[in-house]
Amino acid sequence: MHAWPASEVPALPGQGRDLRIHDTATGGLVTLDPGPVARIYVCGITPYDATHMGHAATYNAFDLVQRVWLDTKRQVHYVQNVTDVDDPLLERADRDGVDWVALAEKETALFREDMTALRMLPPKHYIGAVEAIPGIVPLVERLRELGAAYELDGDIYFSVESDPHFGQVSNLDAAAMRLLSAERGGDPDRPGKKNPLDPMLWLAARDGEPSWDGGTLGRGRPGWHIECVAIALDHLGMGFDVQGGGSDLAFPHHEMGASHAQVLTGEFPMAQAYVHAGMVALHGEKMSKSKGNLVFVSRLRRDGVDPAAVRLALLAHHYRSDWEWTDQVLRDAVDRLGRWRAAVSRPDGPSADALVEEIREALAADLDAPAALAAVDRWTELQQQEGGTDTGAPGLVTRAVDALLGVAL
Known part of the structure; x- marks a missing residue:
């Protein structure tokens, strides 16, 4: 499966800061210190509907992680999956009377278009669950050999008690886990x-x-969690730098995936940091396909909304916060984009060297995008009120906003 085309990331003078980011497993900030190649796995979509603002907010957060790492002159090895066979996809295809494969292909293509428009940097490996099945089957067989899996009426389950570290990603008690398991x-x-x-x-x-064909497992299809484990271990190995996704994936998805990998390899932890983005609401409820309260990126694009404004709307909220999409949020983003573009269209302006460092500092501090936007706002206001004589400043601001925030001015 192919990803989407990459937009060019401008080079900036100097070098970025190492990222301190909130780790769900420890409940606090950790300083990530990848080697020359930073490794990140972000859970992808189940393609039965288009990209909504909740999706966009999540992928925007991990796009910022990539941009911070690139600014430190590291390479980034980014892997993302597509859950292109699962109950919700099959149920939607059955409801609409369409072929599930065709539905998955259609929605995955639309997702690619949305990610391209929003200037999200693509993964190096973009892997569908179906194409990963040949690598999944041996892992399930290995878990059976280790005594960490058992059969129930032909289905095969993982025993959470086989992992002494189970529960250390989400840090939830058994009652909370049981409730979330039923919901998710x-x-x-x-x-x-x-x-x-x-x-x-x-x-x-x-x-x-x-x-x-599952070999000794019999005919069937993989569970949700083992899919991501197989892809991550194949392309990143154990101990990669960041496991990312929305906060609703901390349990059960990331908890279970970590246990699968840790039992399979005998190593701990699966990831150095478990990073989770907040939820986006509409009319007081979390956006979700089951509720149908969705604002789609593709629909906004069809309505003529500049994708850069959509991106600014996302950046205006800290990635870990839960927030609500409103018409005012979008209007504010459109206004901000207009001000920024007007400011950098002038032939000169106030020096922007300090601004670049402010953006870097903000993003290195747990991806504080709102602080980064505020720094650009201050430069813009100074440009409007006093101007300046630095002929390179508007170009530097344009490159910095593009490289670090993914916004094209």
């Missing part, structure tokens, strides 16, 4: 499971549903 794709009430929290590794073939 688990089956804690299924009779016969050793532990209600045990997640599915391999779903035995069902009538009318797609299935693949």
Whole structure:
């Protein structure tokens, strides 16, 4: 599966700062110190609907992580999956009377278009669950050999008790885990499971549903968590720098994935930091496909909204905060974009050297994009009120905003 084209990232004078970022597992800030190549895995979409603002906010956060690392002169090895076979996709295809493969391909293509328009840097490896199945089957077989998996009516489950570190990503108690498991794709009430929290590794073939040859597992399809584990281990290995996604993935998805990988390899931890973006609401409720309260990137683009304004709307909120999309949020972003473009259109202006360092400092401090925007606002106001004589300043601001914030002026 191919990703989307990369926009050029301008080079800036000097060098960026090492990133301090909030780690869900420890509950505090950690300073990331990757080697020459920083490694990041971000969980991708289940392609049964278009990209909404919740998706865009999540991928914007991890795009900033990449840009901070690139500014430190590191390479970035970024991997993202596509869950192109799963119950929600099959249910939507059945509801709409369309082929599930065609639906997945259509929505994945639209996602690529949205990411390109928003100038999100693409992953080096963009892997679908279906194409990963040949690598998933041996992992499930290995977990059975280790005594960490068991069969129930043909389905194969992972035993959470096989990982002594289980629970150390989300740090939730058993009652909270059970509630979230029921809400987020688990089956804690299924009779016969050793532990209600045990997640599915391999779903035995069902009538009318797609299935693949699983060797000793029988025909079926993979569970959600093992999919990402197989892709991450194959392309990044253990101990990679950041496991990223929305805050609703901390449990069960990232918790279970970490346990799978840790039992398989005997190493801990799977990732150096577990980083989670906040949720975006509309009309007081979290945007979700099940609720249907969505604002789509593609629809805004069709309505003529500049993608740079959409990106500024996302950047105006700290990545870890929960916030609400409103018409005013978009109007504010459009106004800000207009002011910035007017400021950099002049032939000269106030020196921007200090501004570049302010943006770097803000982003290195747990991706404080609102502080970075405020710094550019101050330079813009100074440009409007007093101007300046530095002929290189407008160009430097343009390059810095593009390189560090992903906004084209």
